[in-house]
Amino acid sequence: MDKKLKDYRESIESNKTKSLVLMALLFALALVLSIVENLLPPVVPSVPGVKFGLSNIAVMYALFFLRKRQAFLIALLKALFAAVTRGVIAGILSLSGGVLSLAAMILLMLLFGERISYLLISVAGSIFHNIGQLVAVAFIYTSIYTFAYFPVLLISGLAAGTATATLLRLIIPALKKLG
Amino acid sequence: MKELKFFKKTDIIVILIIATVGLAALAGYRLIAREKPAVAEIYYYSDLIASINLNEGEERAFSIPQKPNVILHQYPDGSICFEESDCPDKVCIHTGKISMVGQSAACLPNGIIVKIVPAGERDPDDPDIVVGWHDAAMDR
DSSP states (O other): OOHHHHHHHHHHHTOHHHHHHHHHHHHHHHHHHHHHHHHSOOSSTTSTTOOOOTTHHHHHHHHHHSOHHHHHHHHHHHHHHHHHHHOHHHHHHHHHHHHHHHHHHHHHHHHHGGGSBHHHHHHHHHHHHHHHHHHHHHHHSSOOOGGGGHHHHHHHHHHHHHHHHHHHHHHHHHHHTTO | OOOOBSOOHHHHHHHHHHHHHHHHHHHHHHHHHTTSOEEEEEEETTEEEEEEEGGGOOOEEEEETTEEEEEEEEOTTSOEEEEEOOOSSOHHHHHOOBOSTTOEEEEGGGTEEEEEEETTOOOTTSOSOOOSOOOGGGGO
């Protein structure tokens, strides 16, 4: 493991207050990003429930620089917040998208190790976030032709993943100052 | 394990492959689905409320009895859209007109889904018989 990353993780984990504050900040970041996102027009207007997934930035940060457990916690809190503020269905959509996206990202990291880049992980995360949401939509409501949207999901995932990876890169220096 | 790179040159290849597959699938699907006769099925949660033949060239605006605040509009060119809705996000209206088999529009807050299916074909999941009728008025 890279020494810098290891040091960073240890400095966060050795101090409970620090790790608590960082988690709170990441959660707050996720909420603000999802509010901002809801103000923007939908990326793929014809696909219900599919969005940019800007708040995934917080989940990705936790996954890349903290631990998997923290990343799942942020995704879970995000879904809970969506359920409380926008209804149970929004919560289920957020949860299924978030968990599937996280699972895909973790799988890629395990499979390819250091041969993969943040950008590709982010793209995969976005694509699977959309797929997870669409699967949930298809489950809750009568079988929408989910497969018809698959190409749209691939392309929108590419765009969204690139955007989130770029934003994450801009945010990293600010968050690293905390460590 | 070293810290990952943000971007690698090989990423371009992977991204191009994903984009090509996506665009090709999209184009292929559009080609197949374009000229088929289509029926719009309107669902309220999982109940099929109405089937509308889109190829009759009719123009009308209507709503379903369960949700009178949601107005759908059928156009003579064979498309249909959500015209008005009392939902907060208006995703259904932003979806715009849909006309091709496989497309769908949904107003999730109101539980309404419109999906375009091929005319004359039935979904294998469709019920063979309806026993009893769930009265939406009882929910109010």
